Structures are given as C-alpha cells and as structure tokens.
Amino acid sequence: MIHRSVGKKMGETKKVLIVSSTASMIKQFNMRNIEILQELGNEVHVAANFVEPGTITKRMAEHLQEQLQEMGVTWYQVDFGRGAGSLKSNMKAYKQIHKIIKQGYSFVHTQASLASMLTRLATHVTKTPLIYMAHGFQFYKGSSTVSWLVYYNIEKFLSRWTDLLITINHEDTKLAKKKFHAGEVIEVPGVGINYNKFATPVGEDVIIKTRSELGVPQDAKLLISVGELSARKNHRIVIEALAKLNNPNLYYVIAGIGPLKDELNELIAQNHLGDNVKLLGYRSDLPELYQASNAAIFPSKFEGLMVAGMEAMAAGVPLLYADVRGIRDYSEDGRTGFSFNYDDVGSVAKAMKQLANVENRDALGISAQQHARQFEMAEIDGQMKAIYNQI
Template sequence: MLMVASMGSMLAQFNIENMKILIELGYKVDVAANFTDVDPMSHERRKKLFDFFKEENIKYFQIDFSRGIGSVSGNLKAYSQLNKVIMNNKYDFIHTHSPLASVITRISAKKNNVPVLYTAHGFQFFRGGSFKDWVIFYPIEYFFSKYTDGIITINNEDFKRAKKMNSKKVYYIPGVGVNTRKYGMTSENGKFNKIRIEFSLGMDTTILLSVGELSKRKNHEVIIRAMATMKELDIVYFICGVGQEETKLRELVQTLNLNEKVKLLGYRTDIDEVMSYSDIFVFPSKREGLGLAAIEAMAAGLPIITSNVNGINDYSIDGVTGYSYSPNDYKGFAKGIKMLINNKEIFGKMKINNKNAAVKYDIANVNKNMKEIYEQYTKEK
C-alpha cells in the first residue's frame, strides 16, 4: 500500500503506528511526501523517521507538495510525480493525509483505479469558522469525497459532516493516539524543584504551559495578552515549540514587559517531563482537528483552559476538565486561570476528571480502531 502526506512530519507525528499495523497485517508499505527543508521537521525527528523506514524496509518517494494550497505549476508538478509513483506500482489501496496532498492523490488514484482511504485531521471549515474557509474548502472536500472509499474523521463535528458527503464509508476514531501511561506516570520528584531552580521560581509560583508550533493558528498571543492583565499574580507561562511567529511573540512579550513572566522554551523532546512540573495547560488554538497536546496534558492530570472550537469541544468541557473561551477572549482566559488558582478543590477534581477522560484517546484504543479499518481492505483484497 501507499501512504501519502504533504509533509514528512505528518508521517512522523501521526502515522508511525499506522505503518506498524499495516506491516503486521502483511502489507509492503511505501510512503510519499515532501521530505525537504520546506517541512520544518526537526533534524532529530527527521533522522528517526528515516531510520524507521530503513528498519522496516519502507520505500519513500519525494513529492514536491506545498505546505499551503500551493501554486498551479507546483501542484501540477506534484501530481505528475505522484501519478508516476502510483502508475508504476500495483497498490492495493492508498491512505492519504493532508488536504492538498489528498486532493492530488485522489485525482491520480481515480485515474489508476486504486481505492483511497483519507484521514481528515480536522476539516478547514467548522462551526464558527470563517466564511472564506467554508466557501473555498467545503466545496472541494464535498466534491472529492465521491472519489474516496473511506473518510476517517477524528472529531464528532467532522464525522457528522462527512456522513453527509459522498464517500462510500465514513469512520470515526478518537484521534491519532496518546500514550496515556507515559504522561500519567510522570513523577514530580526532582524535576519539580529542578525547573524552579533553573528559572528562579518560588515554590508557590503557578506554572502555565502551552505546547505547539509558534503559529497564528496555535494563537499563543492571546495567553500572552492574558498574562499582561495578571502581572500582580505569581504566575509564569512556558511555551514549548518553534515556528514562524517566534519573533512576533518575543516582540509582544517585550512590549508588554513580560520578560520575567513568559518563557519561550523552543523545541523539546521531554514534553512528558515538562508537563510533570506544570500546573495548568492552556490551549487557545483558533482551529484544531482534535489537539494532541491538550489530551497529553489531560493524561498528565493537568486542568486545561482551551478555546471552544472544532475538535477541542470533544474533550474540553467547561467546568469539568477546565474552562473554555472564544479564541480571542484574553480576558476570559485570564478569568479561567484565576479561578483555577483560587479554588484548589475544583483544581483537584479536574485533575482526576482529565486523567479519566484521556483514557478514551489512548494509543491502544486508536490502534484497535485503525486495525479494524485496515482489515476491511485486507479482506476486500
């Protein structure tokens, strides 16, 4: 079979387990994506991905997909490259990811009469989303659904909407899988004091944490603005991630005089440890298919304060798992943070609620779902 994604990072972050399942089912797996520096994947993750390919005898093809919607000439080039791959190999089926790659893939797959499974990691259009996204992206997804043998969705809103499209089958799985034991078993011994010493924090300082790419979509800016309204409180905000918005965010921190309150920690490989010494997880994204980092935080027992959009609403329940607000409501986010700091009883209940709620999204459960889906193609083969 062939697995396709716009960027290699999509394969590395979300599809290693899927490839393992397919190999276990007896498939020879090929992959196609853009593996060049257009993809901001870290050197460490890139090396790990190619080592995995080598170990599992997975053949990979370079396709010059764009990160966004791309250009006409660029997309035609990507189509030509991918079509050549599909024509020259007798694939039993294709599993595609990423909106642009999946459009190009389905055009080629139809031409070559190959079944296609498409995972929508969060439709671009959603309840409360922009009119522009609905006008542009909904018609495209609706049209190409008829060239899709199965659409896999990872949140309830997308599942209901996909069922009204023209794919032969529509599936729901609870995300891409979280190792809840890894996050649930982290210990504060040593690490807790270590981070406070490193940043000269008092034992009573509340540590807020965000994990995610520094992008407009992840919306870290709104929490920084919320921090500016709480300068009198003993709080520090850690942001783990890299991205194009880093300079802008640093400038905002400087402008608001928050250098001692907001710390950009860059790319981290020890997120489970970082979560073990944090108190509250904040997740203000403007759009999320689901939001892996927030579920990891729940598994670690952190109350979550989130935006109230898209797939986040599947697990972020206001007053139960934490609090949720409109993505641009920095005053609301500040209010939620204060409520958690000031009410230890509610804080404690939310920690327990979140550990229990995260079990649904455990990797073992997701893998079971994916194996059942893949087995349908095995039987049909």
Template sequence: MENKVEVKNKKALVVTTVASTIDQFCMSDISILNKSYSVQVAANFTIGNNTSNERIKEFKKELKEKNIIINEINFNRNPFSKDNLLAYKEIKKLINDNSFDLIHCHTPVAAMLVRLAAKKARRKGTKVIYTAHGFHFLKGAPIKNWMLFYPIERWLSRYTDVLITINKEDYNRVKKSFKVGRVEYIPGVGIDIKKFSEVVIDKEAKRKELGVPENAFLVLSVGELNKNKNHETVVKTIAKLNNPNVYYVICGQGVLDGYLKNLIKGLGLEKQVKLLGYRRDIAEISKAADVFVFPSFREGLSVALMEAMALGLPIICSKIRGNVDLIEDGKGGYLVEADDVQGFVKYIDKLISDNQLRSELAINNFKQIENYSIDNVISDMEKIYLNKVKS
C-alpha cells in the same frame, strides 16, 4: 543460517504533506499496515516540517530500519504554491508505477493531490483512505474557509473509499453532505496512557532548568508558532493578569517566533514568558506545569491537548470543534472563546487560588482520556483496514 526476509505481496502507501505529520500522527497506522503490507511513505522531508532538522534525519533512519520505503515529494503546505504542480506529477507517477493495494492519505494538500492522482489506480482496484484531521471549515470558521475548502473536500469525497474523521462535528457533516464510499469515526490518533502515567520528574530541577521559580504558577501551551495556534492571546492574558508570580512557557517553533518575541518584549514580559522552541521533553515540562492553556482557532482532535489530559493537567481551552469533544466545561477545565483574553484571565486566576479545584479537574481529565487510548484507536484502525479490503 541466514535470516529470511519476509516477502509481502500487498503494497500500501501512506502520504502526508510533510514528514513530521507521519512522525507525529501516522506511525501506529504504519505499524498495523506493516504486518501485512510492504509499506511506502511519501511526504516533503525538507521544508514545512514543525520539528527540527535533526529529528527529521532521525525519523528517516527509523523508517529505513522498519523497511519502510521513503519517497520525497515536493508538497507545499500552501495549497496555492506552484510546487504542488510538480508534486502532483511526482505522486501520480509513484502511484501508477507501483500498483498499490491501499493508499492512506492525510492533510489537505496531500489528500487533494493523491485523490486526483489515484483516479486511474482506483479503477484498477486500489482503495483510497483519507483521514481528515480537522477540516478547515467548521462552525465559526471564516467564510473564506467555507467558500474554498468545503466545495473541494465535498467534491473529492467521491474519489474516497473510506473517509475517517476524528471529531463528531466533522463526522456528522460528512454523513449528511458528502458522497463518500464510507465514513468512519475514530477517537483521534490515540494516546499511550500508560507511558504518560509513568512520567516522574524532579519538579524543582525541571523548573530551574526552564528558568521558572519553584513557587511560581506555571502556565503551559504546546503548538506550532502560527496564527491558528493563537499563542498571542495567552501572552496578552499574562500581561492582563499583572501577576509577577505567573509564568508562561510555549513549546513549539514556527513562523511567528519573531512576532511573539517582539510582543513579549513590548509588554515587558521577557522574564515571565518563555518561548522554548521545539522540545522533546514536553511530558516532563507538563509535569512541572500547573495548567495547560490551549487557545487555538481550529483543531481536529488535538494530540497536545490529549497528552496534557493524560499527564494530569487541568485545561483552559478554546470552545471549538475537537476541544469540546474532550473537555466538558467545568469538569476537566474551562471552555473560552479563542480570542477572549478576559475569559482566559478569569479562569487562570480562579485556578491560581484553588489547589483542590485543579486536582479535581486533573483527575476528571485522566478518566476521560481513557476513551482515547492508543489501544482503542489501533483496534478501530485494524477493522477499517480489514473492512476496506472486503468493501
């Protein structure tokens, strides 16, 4: 007997600027939607992704195996790129041709173009949901971010049925200032705590693979090599520590690869600081590390930071929106101004000499991260999708 293919009458579209965002942040949403909807995705699968070309090819195959329809749209992460004029026409045609019941958009460029393109569809009943993974305007952000992004996001909120925020600062701002259908808060994209708690490694072998001595103090950062992730500050911190037993590894790829290599060479840190590129074994590397350092200038609610907490690492991170939701100063780690090299030096030095303190901070983080579990997020998203239909 042939297997019957389930026919789903409702249609949903998930849109991000680049495909790696869907891969890293949207698959649990898609799994929820796929129970009741025929799901399509739209993103740029060719340029702008922060994972390898090999991973993008694998991801496309995985989507097809789940019967997810792929639409390749020429979005550009630069909001001023002319590519986005064509992308707007492409996404508008896709929306108008398909009569989607629900569109869930992520990332600033895709969310802007989708909400403009979906105005006609909304009049016909399509519901538009936008997850803001961290607005570009936040306390302490450059004035240009406020002048450009704040009025655009505030204006576009009127074309949004549900606006989801993942940190408390964004939630409070939207509630106070935006004219949106509904605003919801969910605790990030969710962390599979059980999976991370089961990670076991041969620490000596992993360090040997990374070129790190067994008895070294290992500092880890994870994030795209760009200005916002601010790895430069930690590289300068390692130089300032002037301790040959401290090693620093960065997992990630990006436009500042060459700049950081030159900085590392100029500071004479080629032996101690290593750019590992895009990695698929970050959990294992985390288990080989002693502390997770996260100096970003801007975050929404960082998955990398949450994963480090779930993997039992003490944290030293920038004192910014999102990070302060996760880390209470002195409890799970330490909060430092993003460009405060001396502050990072102080707390790395403190943790080097105190094994008991590192253990206490790590235990606190593992307890704290339970509030951000994938089960909690899935439950919240199921309610949002259900209530969307009834609204």
C-alpha cells in the same frame, strides 16, 4: 468497505502507500499505522515532504528517513506546499505523487488537506482505492465564508473519489455523513496517546529540577502550551492576557517551533514579560513539563483533534482551552478545566482567574486524567487494525 478491484493474486503481498503533506505528520501520526500495516503483512511505502518537514527540524526529518529505511519502508520526497500551495507547486506535487501511485498499490492512505486533494486526483486516474483521514477540515462552524466557499466545495466534490473517509471529531463526522459522497465515513478519535507515559508520576525531585531549569519559582503558577508557533495555535492571546493580568507570580512556557517565533518574542518584549514567558523550542520531555505545570492552556482557533490536550490531561493537568472543534470533543468546562473564547483577551484572563480561585485544583486534574484514559493508543490501534483488515 472498499469495493474497487485491485487485481491482486491470492497470497500476494499488498503494497500500501501512506501520503502526508509533511514528514512531521508521518512521525507524529503514522508510525504506528505503518507498524500495523506491516504486522498485517503489507509492504509499506511513504510519500511526504521531507525537505520542508513541518513541525519537526530538518535533522529530525533526516533521522526519520533513516528510521523508515531500518523498518523496511520505502520513502519518497513529494514537494507538497504549505497551506493551499501555489499553482506551480501543486502541479509539481501532483506529477510527483501520480508517478509514485502509477507503480501500483493495493490502496493509498492519505491525510492533510492539500496532499489529500492532489492524491485523490491521482488515485482517481489510476483507479487506486483510497482511504482519507481528515485531521480536521479547513472549514468549521465559525470559520470564514471563503473557507466554506473554497475548501468545503473542494472536499465535497473530491469525496466521491474517496472510498473511506476517516474523521476524528464529532463536527466533521456529522457534516461528512450528511453532505459528502464518500463510500463510507468512520470516526476514529485521532491517533491516541501513550497514556502511561504521561500518567506515570515523574517524582517531586524531577518537578523541582524542571521548574528550576525553566527559571520558575517553586511557589509560582506555571501555564504550558505545546504546539506549533503559528497563527492557528493563537499563543498571542495568552501573552496578551498575561499582560492584562500583570501577575508577576504567573509564568507561561510554550514548547514548539514554527514561523511566528520572532513575532511572539517581540510581543513578549513589548509587554515586558521576558522573565515570565519563554519559548522553549521543540521538547521531548513533555511528561516532565506537564507535571511541573499548574495547568495547560490551548488557545487554538480550530483543531482536528488536538493530541497535546489529551496528553496534558493524562498527566493530571487541568486544561484552560478555547471552546472550539477538536478540543471541546474531549474537554468539559468545570470538570476537566475551564473554557474561554479564543479571540477575547478578557475571556482568557477570566479562565486563568477561575483556575487560580478554584477550591480543589487537584480534583480537576484527577478528573482530566481519568477522562483521558479512553484515548489510550491501544484502543485506537485496534480500530485502525480493524479498518485495514477489512480492505
């Protein structure tokens, strides 16, 4: 799998570095990878931006640092920028990650586009074997010409310095195998979900209490989205569709934090939807929220392989979803929910009406729940353990 020699003596403990752009990616996508590596006898280090932690709060990032220390994991602050970063910030982050990697690692496991670009430049210099897990390329069918001209060509060039490329959706896998130069390409369906956590019924009393706390009448229809308040997650179009439908019995809640909070609140106010649409912030009670909802709606413009949709399905909730990469991989129109065009308000409103008019909404939920079982985290952990074992 990885052919470069790392000069380790027989019986010597391997030292592995996990790199992510933000602390939130460590918390959400890598804690089990750390545990797997430790179970295999590796010493694990982590490098990420804990100061600007992404989709978790700074207090949660501080708690994550404490948790890593308790696990015996050494962590490093690297000032990775958001998006494409800037020349100045990228040079600073490159110097930081290069200095860390120079300490000597058996291999590096990196993810996130910018962090992985800078990390691969560094591992090429140090001749350190590298695994890159792409959580959805920045280019995809239907994306801008600029994204293909810039990100595609950068990823294609750097793939020759990638010993193992792990993709998480079918579109990326097909492209990488056909066009890129990585030593090997393997598809792993994301990080998996805690199926039982979401599938276990929370009880009717909990559902009634949850709806009451949200200010949603027990006989009303409730939609939920979970995800960062960002342009990519595209919550705006759901709010516009609700304004178009003008149904006082239809409610919508969004669990998540992000840079568009003020913009979305303004849109809610402009459309006089303050009683029906609420931004909940970061929530840890997702099983209760999902099971209190009639459907989960995910209007993203693109995804890698969206975990939130799998969790909603595991909770027995039908999906209303944008027909895009990273969601269509595990959703089936008419069987697990209904699809729509992410940039068409009328299409979103139509999907909402389809769900409202469906004869057996429970059958959709049951089908979705059954379909989600294949993404149980134990299955994914087994695949990652096999990958690490071969290095």
